Amino acid sequence: MSTTKSSKQVRIRNFIGRIFSPSDKDKDKDDEMKPSSSAMDISQPYNTVHRMHVGYDGQKFSGLPQPWMDILLRDISLADQKKNPNAVVTALKYYAASMKEHQDEKFMTTNSVYNNSDDDDVDVQLTGQVTEHLRKLRCSSGNGSTLSPTPSSASAPALASLAGQELSVVPSPAPATSPEESGGTDLPPPLHPRQRLEPPPLPPTQPPQRNKTSPVLNGAPMPGAPPRIPPKVPPKPAHLKVASGTTTSSGLSSPCSQTSSSLAQRHQDNNNGSFNSIGHSLSNGSVASNTSSDADVHLSSNKENASNEKPLPAERTHKNVETTTEETVRVRAQVREKMTDAQVLEELRLIVNPGSPLGKYEMRKQIGVGASGAVHIAMRYGTGEVVAVKRMAFKSQQKKEMLLTEIKVMKSFRHPNIVNYIESYLVDTDDLWVVMDYLEGGNLTDVVVKTELDEGQISAVLCECLKALHFLHSHSIVHRDIKSDNVLLGMNGEVKLTDMGFCAQIQPGSKRDTVVGTPYWMSPEILNKKKYNYKVDIWSLGIMALEMIDGEPPYLHETPLKAIYLIAQNGKPEIKRRNELSKDFVDFLDRCLVVDPDERADTAELLSHPFIQRAKPLSSLVPYIKAVKDLKEKSK
Numbered sequence: 001m002s003t004t005k006s007s008k009q010v011r012i013r014n015f016i017g018r019i020f021s022p023s024d025k026d027k028d029k030d031d032e033m034k035p036s037s038s039a040m041d042i043s044q045p046y047n048t049v050h051r052m053h054v055g056y057d058g059q060k061f062s063g064l065p066q067p068w069m070d071i072l073l074r075d076i077s078l079a080d081q082k083k084n085p086n087a088v089v090t091a092l093k094y095y096a097a098s099m100k101e102h103q104d105e106k107f108m109t110t111n112s113v114y115n116n117s118d119d120d121d122v123d124v125q126l127t128g129q130v131t132e133h134l135r136k137l138r139c140s141s142g143n144g145s146t147l148s149p150t151p152s153s154a155s156a157p158a159l160a161s162l163a164g165q166e167l168s169v170v171p172s173p174a175p176a177t178s179p180e181e182s183g184g185t186d187l188p189p190p191l192h193p194r195q196r197l198e199p200p201p202l203p204p205t206q207p208p209q210r211n212k213t214s215p216v217l218n219g220a221p222m223p224g225a226p227p228r229i230p231p232k233v234p235p236k237p238a239h240l241k242v243a244s245g246t247t248t249s250s251g252l253s254s255p256c257s258q259t260s261s262s263l264a265q266r267h268q269d270n271n272n273g274s275f276n277s278i279g280h281s282l283s284n285g286s287v288a289s290n291t292s293s294d295a296d297v298h299l300s301s302n303k304e305n306a307s308n309e310k311p312l313p314a315e316r317t318h319k320n321v322e323t324t325t326e327e328t329v330r331v332r333a334q335v336r337e338k339m340t341d342a343q344v345l346e347e348l349r350l351i352v353n354p355g356s357p358l359g360k361y362e363m364r365k366q367i368g369v370g371a372s373g374a375v376h377i378a379m380r381y382g383t384g385e386v387v388a389v390k391r392m393a394f395k396s397q398q399k400k401e402m403l404l405t406e407i408k409v410m411k412s413f414r415h416p417n418i419v420n421y422i423e424s425y426l427v428d429t430d431d432l433w434v435v436m437d438y439l440e441g442g443n444l445t446d447v448v449v450k451t452e453l454d455e456g457q458i459s460a461v462l463c464e465c466l467k468a469l470h471f472l473h474s475h476s477i478v479h480r481d482i483k484s485d486n487v488l489l490g491m492n493g494e495v496k497l498t499d500m501g502f503c504a505q506i507q508p509g510s511k512r513d514t515v516v517g518t519p520y521w522m523s524p525e526i527l528n529k530k531k532y533n534y535k536v537d538i539w540s541l542g543i544m545a546l547e548m549i550d551g552e553p554p555y556l557h558e559t560p561l562k563a564i565y566l567i568a569q570n571g572k573p574e575i576k577r578r579n580e581l582s583k584d585f586v587d588f589l590d591r592c593l594v595v596d597p598d599e600r601a602d603t604a605e606l607l608s609h610p611f612i613q614r615a616k617p618l619s620s621l622v623p624y625i626k627a628v629k630d631l632k633e634k635s636k
């Protein structure tokens with residue numbers, strides 16, 4: 001398999017994610033980092049309701065618009081539907097949401113996330129007859145709450161709370177219109193980004209194709225799978241060979257064996273002076289008073305956490321979660337107004353550097369294109385410093401507020417394991433530059449797709465990511481899009497998180513319910529639209545660990561609808577090579593991939609996990625990074 005093909009396949013994987021791309025309307029309006037405008041109350045079209053009457057007779061769903069039925073039958077067999085109708089409903093909700101988002105979009109976007117705000121959320125509810133049937137199923141099988149370890153709580157299966165209601169696509173909060181008013185069951189055919197490019201109406205039958213590398217078992221490719229290409233240099237290691245121990249002699253040895261408090265101190269030192277900055281930034285002018293002051297208070301309380309190495313906020317206040325969550329929901333309902341473009345622009349102007357970058361940097365080659373713009377290598381005149389510059393046409397952005405969030409978080413939360421923000425500029429009100437450190441090694445996806453890291457190397461990568469997450473979580477920031485694509489590598493083995501656009505603040509003890517992330521990495525609680533907290537990042541990290549073992553996340557070969565069904569159905573994914581992994585590694589995965597987030601490990605626990613203590617020096621990643629880079633160069 002050529003590198004060209006590999007690269008192409010990686011791109012295709014991102015492409016698939018686009019079906020869950022947010023529209024401007026649906027993006028992260030619950031983000032507490034933004035101001036609100038009461039003037040938006042009347043004008044925002046939040047009250048649209050599309051209602052359908054749908055039934056489930058114990059054999060199949062009925063009443064869905066035909067295109068939905070076609071998709072459902074194509075992707076999820078009748079047997080599977082029968083096995084777990086709850087999971088089908090979860091998948092349908094997301095299909096409905098993605099359809100709605102793309103109805104709102106004129107053009108296909110290129111981001112690889114699904115981000116659905118509750119403001120104009122799409123919900124799927126079943127009729128009484130369905131829920132009655134499902135209750136019976138649950139009673140008889142005892143299997144109806146796969147994803148709900150505490151069925152009596154707010155996290156009970158979606159259907160349980162929807163008894164007696166019609167199947168609805170309900171942007172909330174909204175007084176429901178009648179089926180007649182909303183057009184009854186005559187929803188337009190599902191819209192899908194790829195459909196728009198390529199009619200006919202159904203979404204593609206092909207699942208996302210990452211580089212179809214084959215996992216290697218005992219040195220031999222799995223039957224029927226194309227070979228996974230190891231780097232030519234260095235010689236491929238024995239797959240997932242257990243690290244013999246932590247080497248610390250290298251200049252880039254992994255500090256994962258450091259005590260948590262030294263980590264916290266380092267984070268604190270590194271972040272010196274930034275807390276006030278984000279506090280002011282977050283509360284800048286127009287933020288609703290409750291959310292902005294929360295941001296300030298929370299940040300200061302977490303300084304204490306970081307330095308004293310106390311349990312993370314949500315854990316400490318776990319017993320109060322339900323109460324606080326209720327309050328949070330009410331608050332969010334009051335501050336859901338979307339920022340106008342003018343407001344975003346105004347706030348952006350306050351954040352970016354004055355003046356122009358033109359004449360300061362010499363633009364070199366383009367290294368990648370994301371949803372919002374292109375990333376270039378650039379050289380700073382005078383110093384010769386090589387940087388990465390992300391240039392975005394601001395006015396045409398679908399996700400203006402997310403750009404704001406990304407810049408704010410990068411600027412204010414500096415950490416050795418987060419891509420370093422240098423400066424930003426807004427040229428002629430439309431040409432937004434974000435200048436950051438250039439990570440020459442590219443992203444982790446390329447490495448995991450094309451090479452096979454051993455356990456010590458995997459541990460090293462996870463350790464670095466955990467340090468970044470520990471830092472973010474300690475400051476009440478949840479990343480929400482952890483995946484190998486968002487991990488960048490330096491040529492010396494540095495590992496850094498990037499893509500902070502979906503970050504959000506979560507108050508201690510509170511939870512969120514905005515659906516954000518990339519489906520294959522998304523935790524069951526997000527997919528099930530339950531309240532969630534920073535533990536979603538831990539689940540995604542576990543999925544990323546599976547990527548490093550298998551070259552891809554679970555279900556990547558499935559269509560997105562089926563993948564969501566499977567996550568909802570199965571909860572914890574199968575660890576395919578459990579028997580080949582060390583006991584420590586399996587335990588680490590088991591601690592990340594716990595369906596119940598309250599039982600899932602946090603960063604503090606994982607940083608001191610025996611598997612992470614065995615991290616190899618980061619320098620051990622270098623030959624792999626180089627080999628992948630060479631392959632990419634050769635394929636050009």
Ligand SMILES: Nc1ncnc2c1ncn2[C@@H]1O[C@H](COP(=O)(O)OP(=O)(O)OP(=O)(O)O)[C@@H](O)[C@H]1O
Nearest residue numbers: 111367368369370371372373375388437438439443
């Ligand atoms: N600081 C950097 N150093 C090196 N490469 C980078 C850097 N930032 C981004 N890249 C690479 O540039 C490409 C585009 O990055 P970008 O962040 O724009 O992509 P994206 O995450 O897909 O899009 P978006 O963030 O706009 O949704 C990716 O391949 C990424 O790995």
